Amino acid sequence: MKYLFFYKKYGLLRFLSNHETMRMIERILRRTGMNLKMTEGFHQRLKLSFGQALPTGIIDKAGLFLISTDEEIGEKFISQINSLSPHGFEVYRICKVSEKFELGRSxxxxxxxxxxxxxxxxxxxxxxxxxxxxxxxxxxxxxxxxxxxxxxxxxxxxxxxxxxxxxxxxxxxxxxx
The missing domain is CATH 3.30.70 (Alpha-Beta Plaits)
Structure with missing residues (x-):
């Protein structure tokens, strides 16, 4: 199953680079304990896709990332993620999408x-x-x-x-x- 997450990044976190933001989100997802799909190979990473990168310093009210998992995710997951997130990062919506969904093409x-x-x-x-x-x-x-x-x-x-x-x-x- 694939899920599309919508998030906001504001306050001092707007000064995180795109790479730092991606690593922060990956760490938050790992802390949830959810069974997330991983890439294959020697150095496995989470299967994660992100929307377009922003220059550092821009407030983001339309951030997106896509994850793959075997578990069902509900609205309760939003509060779990937000409780594990630093001030200035907030997930506000999660949508289940089809397996064919590709973030960049949509x-x-x-x-x-x-x-x-x-x-x-x-x-x-x-x-x-x-x-x-x-x-x-x-x-x-x-x-x-x-x-x-x-x-x-x-x-x-x-x-x-x-x-x-x-x-x-x-x-x-x-x-x-």
């Missing part, structure tokens, strides 16, 4: 938001919304395109807000839940 892209502390002066054709003393804009970035970097546009914060799935993958719905 993602269309991501929605990013940029937050500015002063009125933005950018040549981009973005629509800005003002909330008190801050300005915010959101835009879509296709999968495997470069993600916005910290302060690339003079922004104060960068957030990956949500993931956009393709409608179907091999004839199946890519959405879960």
């Amino acid at each position: 993602i269309k892209g991501y929605v990013f938001s940029l937050i500015f502390l002063e009125e933005p002066k950018t040549s981009e054709d973005w629509k800005f919304e003002k909330y008190g003393k801050i300005w915010k804009t959101s835009f879509f970035v296709a999968f495997n395109s470069s993600s916005p970097r910290i302060n690339a546009y003079g922004q104060y914060l960068t957030l990956r807000e949500s993931v956009v799935f393709k409608e179907t993958f091999n004839g199946e719905s890519a959405r879960c839940g």
Whole structure:
């Protein structure tokens, strides 16, 4: 069975690199004691797939990873993972997907938001919304395109807000839940 996990990474954990985040998630999963599938070969590792990597420092509200296991996972597993996680990492949804599901082929892209502390002066054709003393804009970035970097546009914060799935993958719905 394959399960797709949705997670958030914020606070000081946003400064973890992609590799450090992957290792942290692997350690959390091992601590649960769940029977997870492993790769074959001399140096076995967990069968884990991740969504697109983010530059260090971006708040992630649309993180994804995929695991394979022989056990049934329920909503109770979310609280178990979150109790074993450091502050700033939170799993908020788990979906059972088919064995054919491939994470990279099912993602269309991501929605990013940029937050500015002063009125933005950018040549981009973005629509800005003002909330008190801050300005915010959101835009879509296709999968495997470069993600916005910290302060690339003079922004104060960068957030990956949500993931956009393709409608179907091999004839199946890519959405879960």
